[in-house]
Amino acid sequence: MAELSAYLHLPFSAMGVLLTEMLTAELVQARAPIVRKARTDRSLLEAVMNGLQRL
Amino acid sequence: MDFKGSDTIPGPRAEDQLPHTAQSAAKIVIVGGFGVGKTTMVGSVSEITPLTTEETMTQAGIGVDDNFGSASKTATTVAMDFGRISITEQLVLYLFGTPGQQRFWFLWNGLFEGALGAVVLVDTRRLEVSFDVMGRLEERGVPFVVAVNAFPDAPRYAIEELRTALDLTPDIPIMECDARRRASSRDVLMTLMRFLHSLAMTGSRT
Ligand SMILES: Nc1nc2c(ncn2[C@@H]2O[C@H](COP(=O)(O)OP(=O)(O)OP(=O)(O)O)[C@@H](O)[C@H]2O)c(=O)[nH]1
Numbered sequence: 001m002a003e004l005s006a007y008l009h010l011p012f013s014a015m016g017v018l019l020t021e022m023l024t025a026e027l028v029q030a031r032a033p034i035v036r037k038a039r040t041d042r043s044l045l046e047a048v049m050n051g052l053q054r055l
Numbered sequence: 056m057d058f059k060g061s062d063t064i065p066g067p068r069a070e071d072q073l074p075h076t077a078q079s080a081a082k083i084v085i086v087g088g089f090g091v092g093k094t095t096m097v098g099s100v101s102e103i104t105p106l107t108t109e110e111t112m113t114q115a116g117i118g119v120d121d122n123f124g125s126a127s128k129t130a131t132t133v134a135m136d137f138g139r140i141s142i143t144e145q146l147v148l149y150l151f152g153t154p155g156q157q158r159f160w161f162l163w164n165g166l167f168e169g170a171l172g173a174v175v176l177v178d179t180r181r182l183e184v185s186f187d188v189m190g191r192l193e194e195r196g197v198p199f200v201v202a203v204n205a206f207p208d209a210p211r212y213a214i215e216e217l218r219t220a221l222d223l224t225p226d227i228p229i230m231e232c233d234a235r236r237r238a239s240s241r242d243v244l245m246t247l248m249r250f251l252h253s254l255a256m257t258g259s260r261t
């Protein structure tokens with residue numbers, strides 16, 4: 001949900017209301033959230049580190 | 056509603072087809088007490104002007120907040136900061152700043168889902184907020200590093216003194232920073248990444 005509010009540039013609260021409405025109307029389905037993996041993808045971390053280096 | 060059809064949304068497209076490992080967005084949460092420098096830190100590294108979303112709270116928080124704010128206040132504005140760093144064309148890093156006081160923990164639901172980790176910003180004038188925050192993060196299994204903002208009028212401690220005061224285990228990185236400086240904030244994020252990387256290495260050996 002935070003991702004969505006981020007992508008859509010909507011306030012968190014507005015997104016919450018919207019999603020709740022949509023869930024009620026069965027327009028969206030709640031899926032199990034992507035849980036943090038026991039091992040975070042190392043290549044992702046390395047990519048982020050490289051990117052930060054350039055900052 | 057079909058969000059995928061729009062090209063104005065820079066989020067991951069076609070996420071349904073992608074395995075979870077093919078993330079195109081990563082997220083870091085910056086958490087700390089009132090006035091500790093969250094907005095400043097997000098702003099100093101973000102390539103976009105940080106967005107602040109406001110949530111108005113009434114009553115619920117009265118009496119449970121720390122000494123800050125006047126007791127007569129009947130509504131509090133809670134701000135969540137949001138910033139972005141493009142890592143590559145495919146990968147974007149999102150930064151979220153969120154208040155650490157217990158009464159704001161309802162904001163954490165969802166926020167930490169899928170987050171790589173967190174930066175706990177510490178103000179040495181108010182260590183107690185940090186205790187709660189770190190305890191809560193541990194409960195949630197969110198890896199974090201600790202960044203101490205050096206305010207001119209705040210008591211100065213040696214890093215190891217702070218580690219003891221904050222009851223941090225030796226593996227958790229703790230460093231001083233100046234959230235106003237981009238390089239300093241960047242170093243904090245880099246430390247978090249290295250820490251996460253070391254966790255990933257350890258995990259892969261077992
Ligand atoms: N000396 C010093 N001042 C800082 C630092 N970081 C932030 N400040 C100052 O501290 C004040 C508060 O910073 P903010 O970034 O607004 O803090 P915040 O955590 O977002 O505060 P709230 O959202 O109100 O909880 C500002 O005046 C900043 O300029 C720092 O690292 N060193």
Ligand SMILES: [Mg+2]
Binds near residue numbers: 093094095134136
């Ligand atoms: Mg702020």
